[in-house]
Every structure is written in C-alpha cells, then in structure tokens.
Amino acid sequence: MRKTVCLALIAVLLLPVLPGCATTDQNRQEQHEGALVGVGAGAVGGAVIGGLIGGKRGAVVGGMLGALTGGILGDYHDRKEKDLAETRKAHAESSTAKGTRVEIEMVRSTPAVADPGDTIEIQMTYAVLTPREDMMVPVHETREILFDGNRVGEATIDIEREGGTWRSVVPITLPKNARPGSYRVVASVETRGGGKDVEEITFRVR
Numbered sequence: 036m037r038k039t040v041c042l043a044l045i046a047v048l049l050l051p052v053l054p055g056c057a058t059t060d061q062n063r064q065e066q067h068e069g070a071l072v073g074v075g076a077g078a079v080g081g082a083v084i085g086g087l088i089g090g091k092r093g094a095v096v097g098g099m100l101g102a103l104t105g106g107i108l109g110d111y112h113d114r115k116e117k118d119l120a121e122t123r124k125a126h127a128e129s130s131t132a133k134g135t136r137v138e139i140e141m142v143r144s145t146p147a148v149a150d151p152g153d154t155i156e157i158q159m160t161y162a163v164l165t166p167r168e169d170m171m172v173p174v175h176e177t178r179e180i181l182f183d184g185n186r187v188g189e190a191t192i193d194i195e196r197e198g199g200t201w202r203s204v205v206p207i208t209l210p211k212n213a214r215p216g217s218y219r220v221v222a223s224v225e226t227r228g229g230g231k232d233v234e235e236i237t238f239r240v241r
Contacts, residue, residue, distance in 0.1 A: 102218075
C-alpha cells in the first residue's frame, strides 16, 4: 500500500505557500518537508500543514523564542516501528478492555550535548493501543523546550494514527547565539479518551 504526503509551508504573516509532495511506502519513513522558522519574543512562529499521513491530515506547528530565537525546527519525520499485535505484546499490562491508550516508550535527544549552530534531534517513540486494528485515533504530540524555567521553543503535531508503535523526530537547528546551559524537553502524547503520557529529558548547549 502506498500513499502520498503533500506538504505546504505556511510562514508567519501569511507569506506565500510553498507546496511539495512525496510518495512513500506504508512502513517507510515519512518526511514532512519544510522548515519552521522561529520568530522574536512574544510569539511562536511558523506552521507546516502536512497532508494524508495514514490517510488523514495533520498539522505541525511551532517555533523558537527567548534563548533560542532564530533557531529552526526542521523536517518532521515519523515511521511505524511495530504493528498492533507486536505492540500489545510489549504492553501486555494495557488490556484492550481499557479502550484506546497511548504510552511513551522513549524520548531522546541526539546528541545530548551540542554547540550553538548544531542540529539536534528530539526523538519520541510511543505506543498507540487500540481495541481494533482497523481503527484510526487522533493523536496530539508536543515537545516543549524550557530554559531557566521559561518556554523557549515548542513543536506540536495533530495527526490520526492506527494502532502500533510509532517513532517521530523533530530536528532543531540551534541559533549561533544559543545561550549555554541545560535545556529541558517536556514531551507528551495524548489521544481523546485515551489519556496522556509525559516524559522529560534534557540536552545541554556548550
């Protein structure tokens, strides 16, 4: 089964839309091309509207501010790691009697230590446990970045997924003047009626 992913980059202040399309296999990595460019303090800038991911439309929204003003959120990409049967075995404690559930398995920053101007990837792997294999559920992913207790960046995506284990990645190119120190990443995934799971990690800028 093949499907088409169509993308449109929507810049802040209604700049022109730049369309693009890519065809991928069901189990191959899907790239949602188009950069999310951060804007100044007081707003989180940029939006990418992704199309036909698993047959449904999703939207990636985010940007940088404060200590990461000028940073760039790069190409969002995701892939299905396990089917629903394999995922149920790995999460045997989450019975189908509980209905739909989402559970984070791993959040990682690669690399964990970076220099200003470097690109790091915020990866999240999570399980979508559904009662049936032919069921699509709305999923909301969030990656919030904090520095000295202040929000300096955020990337969110709303998407519909089928049951299974999914890995999604948001690359972040740090600005050349990124402030050194430890940054917290609060990653969450939630679905309507299926609860919410949250994990925290840190990365460090030298």
